[in-house]
Amino acid sequence: MQTIRYIVKRIGLAVISLFAIVTITFFLMNLLPGDPFMSEKATAENRAILVAKYGLDQPVYIQYGRYLKNLLKGDMGTSYVLQKGRPVATIIFESFATSMQLGVRALVLAIVLGVSLGSIAGLRKDKPSDGVIRVLSSIGISMPGYVIASALMIVLAVNLKVLPVTYNKPGGWIMPMITLAMYPTCYLIRLTRASILEVMNQDYLTTERAKGMSEFIVVFVHALKNSLIPVITYLGPLTASILTGGFVAETVFNVPGLGRYFVSSISSRDYTVIMGVTVFYSSLIVMMNLLCDILYKIVDPRITLE
Amino acid sequence: MKVSALSLQNKISPEDFAPLGSDHFRDEKLETEEIGYWKASWRRLKKNRIAMFALIVILILLVFAFIGPVLSPYTYDQQVRGDEGLWPCMAHPFGTDRLGRDILVRCMIGTRISMAVGIVSAVIVMIVGSIYGAISGLAGGKVDIFMMRLVDIIYSVPEILLIVVIKMIISEPLQNLIDNTPSLKGLQRIGPGLIAIFVVYGLLYWVGMARIVRGQILQLKNMEYVTAAQALGCSKGRLIREHLLPNCIGQLIATVMLQIPSAIFTEAFLSYLGIGVSAPMASLGSLASEALNGITSYPYRVIFPAVLISLIILSFNLFGDGLRDALDPKMKKA
Numbered sequence: 182m183q184t185i186r187y188i189v190k191r192i193g194l195a196v197i198s199l200f201a202i203v204t205i206t207f208f209l210m211n212l213l214p215g216d217p218f219m220s221e222k223a224t225a226e227n228r229a230i231l232v233a234k235y236g237l238d239q240p241v242y243i244q245y246g247r248y249l250k251n252l253l254k255g256d257m258g259t260s261y262v263l264q265k266g267r268p269v270a271t272i273i274f275e276s277f278a279t280s281m282q283l284g285v286r287a288l289v290l291a292i293v294l295g296v297s298l299g300s301i302a303g304l305r306k307d308k309p310s311d312g313v314i315r316v317l318s319s320i321g322i323s324m325p326g327y328v329i330a331s332a333l334m335i336v337l338a339v340n341l342k343v344l345p346v347t348y349n350k351p352g353g354w355i356m357p358m359i360t361l362a363m364y365p366t367c368y369l370i371r372l373t374r375a376s377i378l379e380v381m382n383q384d385y386l387t388t389e390r391a392k393g394m395s396e397f398i399v400v401f402v403h404a405l406k407n408s409l410i411p412v413i414t415y416l417g418p419l420t421a422s423i424l425t426g427g428f429v430a431e432t433v434f435n436v437p438g439l440g441r442y443f444v445s446s447i448s449s450r451d452y453t454v455i456m457g458v459t460v461f462y463s464s465l466i467v468m469m470n471l472l473c474d475i476l477y478k479i480v481d482p483r484i485t486l487e
Numbered sequence: 488m489k490v491s492a493l494s495l496q497n498k499i500s501p502e503d504f505a506p507l508g509s510d511h512f513r514d515e516k517l518e519t520e521e522i523g524y525w526k527a528s529w530r531r532l533k534k535n536r537i538a539m540f541a542l543i544v545i546l547i548l549l550v551f552a553f554i555g556p557v558l559s560p561y562t563y564d565q566q567v568r569g570d571e572g573l574w575p576c577m578a579h580p581f582g583t584d585r586l587g588r589d590i591l592v593r594c595m596i597g598t599r600i601s602m603a604v605g606i607v608s609a610v611i612v613m614i615v616g617s618i619y620g621a622i623s624g625l626a627g628g629k630v631d632i633f634m635m636r637l638v639d640i641i642y643s644v645p646e647i648l649l650i651v652v653i654k655m656i657i658s659e660p661l662q663n664l665i666d667n668t669p670s671l672k673g674l675q676r677i678g679p680g681l682i683a684i685f686v687v688y689g690l691l692y693w694v695g696m697a698r699i700v701r702g703q704i705l706q707l708k709n710m711e712y713v714t715a716a717q718a719l720g721c722s723k724g725r726l727i728r729e730h731l732l733p734n735c736i737g738q739l740i741a742t743v744m745l746q747i748p749s750a751i752f753t754e755a756f757l758s759y760l761g762i763g764v765s766a767p768m769a770s771l772g773s774l775a776s777e778a779l780n781g782i783t784s785y786p787y788r789v790i791f792p793a794v795l796i797s798l799i800i801l802s803f804n805l806f807g808d809g810l811r812d813a814l815d816p817k818m819k820k821a
Contacts, residue, residue, distance in 0.1 A: 198640045205649070212656045216570040323748070323801035325755040327775055335786050425647045429759060431781065443648070444760055447655055459648050 188475055197469045202463045203456070207248060210455050211241045213447075235261065237452075246454065257460070258453035263446060269457035273439060277461070280431070280438035283354060287361035291419065293361070295369025296412060301369065303377025303408070304400060314370060321367035322329055326429040330360045334433075348436040357430040363459045364426065365419045376408040383407075410481045417470035424462060504540040528737070531813040538809020544802040548795075552599035561589040586783075590774070594791050598806040601751045601799055604681060608750035613743045615689055616696025621727060623697065624704030635701070638694045649691065650753070654683035654762055684754055692746075699742055702733035741811035748803040755796050771796040 232238050236247065253260065257269040302314040324332075324432055333356045337344045345353045380386070381404060389399050427440035439458065446454035532538055556562070583589055623634040661682060707713060708731075716730050759773030771792040778788035 193640055194636070201640055206652060209649075209652050211654055213652075213748055319805065320797070320801060324793075324797045324802070325752055325759070325772070327755070327759045327772070327779075328797055331775060331789045331793050332777065335789070339786065352601060358504070425756075429756065432760065444651065444762070447651055455652075459652075 184478065187478065191471055191474060195467045199460075199464060202218075203249070203252070203460055205247070207245050207456060207460045208241065210452060213450060252460065252464070256463055257457045260451055260454050262449045262451040263442065263454055269453045272442070272454065273461050276437060276439040276442060280424075280427055280437060280440060283357055283361065283430070283436060283438065284420075284467070286354065286426065287423050287426075288419065290358060290362040291365035291369060291423075292412075295366045295407065296373050298366075299370040300377055300405065300408075303374040303381070306378060311374075315374075318367040318370040321363050321370070324363065326360055326426050327364045327433060330356070330430060330433040333359060346434070348434050349416070357434045357436055360430045360433070361423050361426045365422055369412065369415065369419075372411055373408065375390045376411045377404065380404050380408040385487055388448025410477070413473055413477050413480060415473075417466070417473040420469040421466045424465065501595055516685060521689055524737070531617040532809060535809040535813065538806050538813070539800040541809065544798065545732035545806060548598060548799055548802070549602065552595055552602055555595040556592055556599070559589065559592040559595065561592045590788060590791060593769040594771070594795055597769045597774055597792060598795055599797065600681070600768070600770045601754060601796060604684060604805065605747035605751040605799075607685060607745045608692070609746040611685060611689045611748075612693045612696050612721070612746050613739065616693035617700045617739060619693065620697035620700030620702075624701040624708065625723075625727070625731075631701075635698075638697055641694050647753075647756070650684065650687045650757065651760075651762060653687055653690075654757075657686065662800045681754070684750075684757065688750065692750075696739075696746070698743060699738065700735065703738060704731060707731050707734055717774055737814035738811075741807065741814050744803070744807035744810050748800045748807070750798070751800055751803070771799075 229238075236244060248258070255270070255271075259266055259268050262270060298314050298318075302311045302318075305311050333344075334346065337356060338346045344355055345351070346351055348357065386399055386404060389403060392398075411474075424440075427438060428443060429437075429440075430436065431438045431440040442454060443458050443462075445451075446458060619634065619638075623631050626634075631728070713726065713730055716726060754770065755772035758770040759776045761773070761776065774792040775789050775796075778785065778792075781788065
């Protein structure tokens, strides 16, 4: 019962957050100087016609009401500038398919590498392998995305010439994937290591050893299971990090994904695309956070519900 | 006095009743000198070799960023004729870009920007977050619930999106304001991009700090010494200043230290996307992004700023970790 109440409360909060984000972005966006048609080679008259056609001459709150109404019906409008006349929803889903292919690969790589290396470091505390993993993860966590991207390019594409620079060629997804996965992998290594060390000191493991269970079962069945709980909480921020990391990785490696639309839509004042991308990204992040928090409470009954 | 041989009485003499010398108990005293919180923390920090090394690197980087440009014969926007596109050499240890600007001095300025962004943002976060968290924790009840719900909402906003939008909006009005107000001339060089970052930090990033401070205050509020202080008629302001703040300052500083690299990260990210500092001002992110097009022929133009930014973030991360362990041993991660 308590769990259900908690879940309902969290969903309510998520809806309010999303509503707040949509509202803030909409009004901020309308504060931007200029309009979507400023680059158009048209007379003032024609521009006025365009502005009137899209209803941009009406007061902002009326535009806002209309946008919200359409959004609830699932209609995000059509692009004004970047891909004139195409529905925003289509643009988002097409380009997000590419971003997601890359993002999911990076996510899987980060979780597999991060958890396994973190466990090795935690179980072999103060041994050389622990030292090496710790040093590497400290360095990895300190490198912004473009530094990793540049390093990969210089080494793998320019000097060794083993991988292509652009995304479309075969194997072109490897470098953007590593770029995206680097930070989360290193973060997960540190998180898993700390968590393992904490769990390994718990009394219940000593009890199990005293009962004569093999070290293998103690570690892999009982210790690892509990130490992976904090990792779940990181999955929400992890998704956010991979999404925003996509802005850089997609620019550097010319990936035709959603990330590059974000900055270009703002600079070209493509209102519907700005709103569409923001709504889409925020919903994704808010939903992932919600899912992780709920999962966290269900997996670990020790956590007291508010 | 005659004593029988079978007597169990001790032999006593008048000297046994003489007062003891003043140094009699010296040897029995425990040899621990009283050391304060800060001194103890500093001792713990000094023992952490990695953190001390990181501190030295940070100091060297500060000298590099703030004194280096003064010693350099070039300025960051000076285009030296005839020196365009040079590889690293004696006159230009980091080489020059295609406009003949010395990359070493541009890297120094970029380091200065990164460090300044990190430190200023961290200070903003600390001020806003700790005031908000302290009010929320002290007030309790409905006020606390409302304030924390607000934090929850802000927490879920993807801040990168808002930074970009806010930056675009305030750019123009801010530029006009700076150009027309003589007292703000100093801000002209850093440009609206950086100011937008500060604004967004002030608006959004403080929530983590607010949560930590509130948690601390809630814990401390119920301690007996606080009740005692209140019973003695301690005012609210004095309570915060003299009893609550000093007891959570360690965790505060540690959190702020770890905020610095995160702010530097954000600045590098934005400058790289071309929405950080305005040209000709250089930041490590914008330097790397400018150089990326020529990465095949001039890799050094990317390497120097990239290595520097990683070094800055790494040393702040390591020092922050060490500082957290030293200031708050309870929080120490194994």
